Amino acid sequence: MTTIDLNSDLGESFGVYKLGNDDEMLGVVTSANVACGFHAGDPLVMHHTFETAKANGVAVGAHPSLMDFWGFGRRRIVGEDPKDIEKILVYQIGAALAVGEAVGHPVTHVKTHGVLGTMANEDPELATAIVRAIKSVGRDLIYIVMPLGENERAGDRAGLRMAREIYADRTYQDNGNLSSRKEPGSVIHDPAQAADRVVRMVTEGEIVSTSGKRMKVAMDTICVHGDTPGAVEAARLIKARLQEAGVTLRPFSEVV
Amino acid sequence: MTTIDLNSDLGESFGVYKLGNDDEMLGVVTSANVACGFHAGDPLVMHHTFETAKANGVAVGAHPSLMDFWGFGRRRIVGEDPKDIEKILVYQIGAALAVGEAVGHPVTHVKTHGVLGTMANEDPELATAIVRAIKSVGRDLIYIVMPLGENERAGDRAGLRMAREIYADRTYQDNGNLSSRKEPGSVIHDPAQAADRVVRMVTEGEIVSTSGKRMKVAMDTICVHGDTPGAVEAARLIKARLQEAGVTLRPFSEVV
Amino acid sequence: MTTIDLNSDLGESFGVYKLGNDDEMLGVVTSANVACGFHAGDPLVMHHTFETAKANGVAVGAHPSLMDFWGFGRRRIVGEDPKDIEKILVYQIGAALAVGEAVGHPVTHVKTHGVLGTMANEDPELATAIVRAIKSVGRDLIYIVMPLGENERAGDRAGLRMAREIYADRTYQDNGNLSSRKEPGSVIHDPAQAADRVVRMVTEGEIVSTSGKRMKVAMDTICVHGDTPGAVEAARLIKARLQEAGVTLRPFSEVV
């Protein structure tokens, strides 16, 4: 029986600013990656997101970023020392761990946000710094990675527990990285099309690049976006189609 | 034999901005309260401060603040919900705990920064929220408080381990709170005078208000400031005078 | 023939965060107060708001705030020197003036945001500092004030051009200040009720406090909120009702 997790990047509101429909999304997904205040989120939003996740039986993870609130962690910032980025991640993961303690819903995993994961997926030194950050906070945290890149290799070398992730609404390059958001067609806006893709990827155990390259990969979780209009409906559709195809939805933290 | 701790608020630099002479100060004090990024400090500065403290055998604590970088945590911000402030503190303490894990020098204590402690010392609801924040992160952290105020009472009610603090270079009001920095004479600039005061307070076990009121209080630690010119020399003088008077200097985390 | 202006606080989005429906609101109001980046807004949002206002023939003003992004300029911050606040306002108004130059749609007015206006309305020294800031940037800017408070008095003393403002959806205290948002009933959520109030206030030239006190005041502009669900429809209704009552809508900058 195939089991898979549905994860979403949540907790990205800040002060008066609302982003996404987290409360509904937490009724659909099985894992939530919660922003830690560096690209989005704040301590109050984190707290609320953890509490709502707990009430819904949704596993929670830290979703740290480069220090770039203005750019929502999507600006490619060149030349920072990986050792400095490591410290920035330790801080954010620690903040999330404490929120988990306070709420009584411990953090199970870490997923990097935005350009950081993309940059690290092509840079072994940066990928290793991220892995060191996760290990150094001293808990048995699971690391969500895209298969086939430097992040997975760095996690493997360090013996980290990992969850391999595929994207429902993004296309792939031949190296397993996502196509740039700026490339036309790289974001799949039609939920039915995204759901079809996901069911095929999960049941066949393969991702397919835009050039048609088929890559057999491990898959533990599917990323669905939470901050676009129609995100909740799209996630519900993907979930329903997976269940129709006989796939069980469950937090990866209970599996990997 | 009298034992006492010398603590200082450190790690208040940010990016290119340097504040205080932490590296030297960490050769003098026995405990350091490290800024957590909300009134001052950043993840890199925190890391460096923890590492230097470890090398010097100095105990480290989290030094969280209201969210007020522009005002250095000294602006009195009215009307915030204590429950929100609690969440803001959980975040900061968690960040500090993780830095301690990463560096291999665990956090032993918490001390609130700036106006937050002053406000809480007169507001039982806020004082209780701070205590809840400290307890909820799930470690046996010691809480540094000024004796005689709501902070101490809230800690007592919750059964927190506490360290009672006196100030070397500040004068007291009759309620045990510090006199406002804006009041003339409230900051003692002459190190010899501050050292005399400290030795007298420690050996007599009393603080004396500006009006002459004598208050018998428990004392576990002395706060010396780190961000003024001559701060290191002043701290050294206080330490020397205490040692001459037969007092042993030692982190309160090994004592209380 | 009675003439009045309809103003709204706009340009409060930031980066990826959207607040309000500015593009539609700018099809309804006759003046826009644009956030300057200190409580909300950013240079890109300002630019877009100015351009859209220009395309709609809507007058634009600077809407400066205390330095409090986290609190959206609504936190009461006590003890800041009015001279410092003056400098903070000069900066923000200057930024807005330059955006107006760049877009070819010059700033006509200034309205303070959030708690700043409320605090100044009861503090002559702060009210005077705001007036100095407006005068010192060296243009013939109009100052939007609530009638009857220290702000109007300070503007009068300085000989500033002023526009007197009433609120469509807020209730009044006996001193002419708004009731606190925290007080039940202080925000009128029913658009029809708000529209009725406005028509009555405008045609009778009076505001009425929650205790029933009637105050005859000058009125040049009506503030309608832009950041609540249904805000655009509410503004349209108020506009329609005023026009039905024979009132002409026009930017106050063409009148006062």
Added chain:
Amino acid sequence: MTTIDLNSDLGESFGVYKLGNDDEMLGVVTSANVACGFHAGDPLVMHHTFETAKANGVAVGAHPSLMDFWGFGRRRIVGEDPKDIEKILVYQIGAALAVGEAVGHPVTHVKTHGVLGTMANEDPELATAIVRAIKSVGRDLIYIVMPLGENERAGDRAGLRMAREIYADRTYQDNGNLSSRKEPGSVIHDPAQAADRVVRMVTEGEIVSTSGKRMKVAMDTICVHGDTPGAVEAARLIKARLQEAGVTLRPFSEVV
């Protein structure tokens, strides 16, 4: 008779954080470039810097930056739209213009900070966006540029008044750009050596790259750094040597 200006980047303090010794530096230089709050500086610091410059007869300019407070405007941020950067500059220049109005010491010039100038010097589209920002605020502002790069070319195309700048304490690449700070030897720490270089460059009208390439360029101003220990003494030495060599020191805004 040769005339030249001495400029320095000042006003880089923030809140409690002090950077550089501006008050003394303003007794030496003839022009000051004042940080506008995006990489450093704040409205209070700007105000103080403008007032002190006025008292010393020092010309003032806006010194805008990318939006990067954490990185002090030195992080290379890739992929931002030049049109967005243009808006970010308009905002900052406008803020500085208003401070100049308020203080009675109008802004004479603009100089970009940090990595922004370096990036633009190799990117015609970005260089043109900067020039548009300067022109669009509607004053006859002088643009400080390094000779020989895209910035100078963009200014020439737009018919901007320009001041050509050389650096006292930095070495040059063959394209006229500064060598990276990360390259060993790229910053000249010995004041006497820097002074010798300056006198030679000014009297010979040439800059020399690290590879020995000699480039004849126009020179209106010399940049001396203000934020390093010994900066004031170094600036005084350069000034004295230039005067001994018969060169007159004077704001370029009175010359170009």
